[in-house]
Amino acid sequence: MELFPSHILRIREFLESIPDRKIFRARLSRSWPEGGGKDVVLMGDVGVELGSPETESCSVLLWTGDASLVRDGVVSLIGPDLAEARQKSMAFGKIVLLHVEGFTEENTFHRYREMEQMRFLLDLKGYMLRATSQYQREWCRVSRDALEKGFCLSILGSSLMRVFRELDYCKGMEIVFITEDRDTIRKVREMTRDTSRIIAAMNKMADEMSFDCDECDYRDVCNDADYLKKMRTVYRRKATGEEPWEKHES
Amino acid sequence: MGETRIIALCGKGGVGKTSVSSLLLRHLALAKGKKVLAIDADPCAGLAGSLGIRVKKSVDDIRRDLVAAIGKGRSAGAPETLRMLDYEIFDALSEAEGFALLSIGRPEDEGCFCRVNSLLKDIIQDLAAGFDYVLIDGEAGIEQINRRVMKRVDHLIIISDTSAKGVNVAGTIARVARENRAVDYRTMGLVLNRVRNEDEARAIAAQVSLEMYAWIPEDESIRELDFQGRPLLGMPEDSPANLVVQKLCKRLA
Numbered sequence: 001m002e003l004f005p006s007h008i009l010r011i012r013e014f015l016e017s018i019p020d021r022k023i024f025r026a027r028l029s030r031s032w033p034e035g036g037g038k039d040v041v042l043m044g045d046v047g048v049e050l051g052s053p054e055t056e057s058c059s060v061l062l063w064t065g066d067a068s069l070v071r072d073g074v075v076s077l078i079g080p081d082l083a084e085a086r087q088k089s090m091a092f093g094k095i096v097l098l099h100v101e102g103f104t105e106e107n108t109f110h111r112y113r114e115m116e117q118m119r120f121l122l123d124l125k126g127y128m129l130r131a132t133s134q135y136q137r138e139w140c141r142v143s144r145d146a147l148e149k150g151f152c153l154s155i156l157g158s159s160l161m162r163v164f165r166e167l168d169y170c171k172g173m174e175i176v177f178i179t180e181d182r183d184t185i186r187k188v189r190e191m192t193r194d195t196s197r198i199i200a201a202m203n204k205m206a207d208e209m210s211f212d213c214d215e216c217d218y219r220d221v222c223n224d225a226d227y228l229k230k231m232r233t234v235y236r237r238k239a240t241g242e243e244p245w246e247k248h249e250s
Numbered sequence: 251m252g253e254t255r256i257i258a259l260c261g262k263g264g265v266g267k268t269s270v271s272s273l274l275l276r277h278l279a280l281a282k283g284k285k286v287l288a289i290d291a292d293p294c295a296g297l298a299g300s301l302g303i304r305v306k307k308s309v310d311d312i313r314r315d316l317v318a319a320i321g322k323g324r325s326a327g328a329p330e331t332l333r334m335l336d337y338e339i340f341d342a343l344s345e346a347e348g349f350a351l352l353s354i355g356r357p358e359d360e361g362c363f364c365r366v367n368s369l370l371k372d373i374i375q376d377l378a379a380g381f382d383y384v385l386i387d388g389e390a391g392i393e394q395i396n397r398r399v400m401k402r403v404d405h406l407i408i409i410s411d412t413s414a415k416g417v418n419v420a421g422t423i424a425r426v427a428r429e430n431r432a433v434d435y436r437t438m439g440l441v442l443n444r445v446r447n448e449d450e451a452r453a454i455a456a457q458v459s460l461e462m463y464a465w466i467p468e469d470e471s472i473r474e475l476d477f478q479g480r481p482l483l484g485m486p487e488d489s490p491a492n493l494v495v496q497k498l499c500k501r502l503a
Binding site: 037038039043093113117118128130131132134137139203 | 285329330331332333334337338340341344345347348349350374377379380381382
């Protein structure tokens with residue numbers, strides 16, 4: 001089930017190279033008031049803004065079946081926390097590592113989409129999220145009021161872990177937030193560059209019924225990732241009726 | 251948290267719809283802790299200018315980029331596309347104290363992009379739910395509001411000046427709204443602009459069989475700000491038009 005083995009190893013090495021990063025244990029019982037669906041934080045109310053379109057932003061979600069690659073319940077922070085922000089608008093990086101079970105060539109894409117949607121289930125008062133997985137960008141705003149009341153990245157990380165616990169195939173989760181500077185975020189983007197192409201290749205496989213690999217823009221990543229090749233074979237068999245599709249609950 | 255209150259203004263071009271929208275917006279945005287989304291749905295896009303705001307990009311720009319990406323085979327799956335559009339639309343907001351402005355832009359001119367329009371409308375509706383008030387500066391054709399912006403509004407305000415043409419168009423809009431249900435609304439009323447006195451206002455309201463929400467007197471300060479090209483948000487507090495719109499705002503809010 002390994003789609004990102006080298007990427008996760010690179011991230012682990014990167015984390016080890018920053019020994020002074022702050023590390024928190026997620027507190028799943030700690031809650032933050034809900035926003036009641038009124039999630040918009042306008043510029044006039046912003047306490048701190050992370051990863052806006054005017055600055056650097058990188059958000060990746062990677063999963064593995066190897067529990068040893070994920071430090072379950074750990075939230076790391078590279079750079080200042082929200083209350084110590086050097087300026088109102090900061091570059092932002094977020095890496096989510098998941099230890100998962102039961103992934104097959106057929107259910108992987110469905111589960112990816114499900115996992116990708118989980119961050120949008122967060123309804124935290126004074127916290128607004130806009131994100132596009134296509135460009136691996138995440139743009140958050142935290143209101144001045146929420147900041148004054150103590151909202152911080154460990155609360156955000158713990159809340160995110162709480163929503164992921166709802167997925168029974170997610171067995172462990174680790175989150176890394178990066179607020180250090182643009183260069184560090186560019187480094188993460190570089191390390192995870194082709195993960196977005198792997199996801200795009202899966203998107204294409206799932207949404208288009210063409211399996212003409214000679215014509216496909218993602219032939220290079222498919223050829224590099226064995227798991228993608230297996231997925232492609234399964235999708236082709238299903239599409240041609242050789243095998244029935246599994247039913248997914250959605 | 252209460253539900254989002256949606257107010258749409260329609261009327262013939264030139265009757266002062268955008269001026270009234272600007273003044274209404276000013277009062278809604280003054281309410282402490284309330285967030286207002288102003289949507290400029292008029293293809294002439296005059297609201298931004300009237301508010302003194304620069305528009306970065308319109309919904310139509312986003313739509314055209316998406317259609318071009320689809321044409322080049324670069325679109326992602328539906329959930330990813332929705333999130334990307336949500337991101338782009340939030341980025342297209344022009345923000346000021348207490349409100350944000352979204353410009354819809356001109357209507358599509360070629361081809362049928364029903365699916366894209368429908369996606370964009372869904373996203374605008376989701377975005378609107380995050381605000382306390384939504385104020386739509388529309389055009390005469392109210393079906394455009396339904397098609398491109400919102401399925402439902404709370405208050406549909408038809409604006410007219412005292413000209414026969416303006417009143418005629420107001421009557422037509424009211425009829426289309428009632429008979430064709432071109433847009434779902436909870437209440438509908440008339441706001442008359444540039445009126446000389448109450449008798450004139452009542453006589454005109456009777457012609458269109460609409461409840462009159464307010465009549466706004468001729469106001470020298472609007473003319474002056476318009477002439478100088480300055481935003482109407484800077485209207486004197488005690489100007490006659492401002493005082494009427496303040497009352498109207500209380501009624502709608």
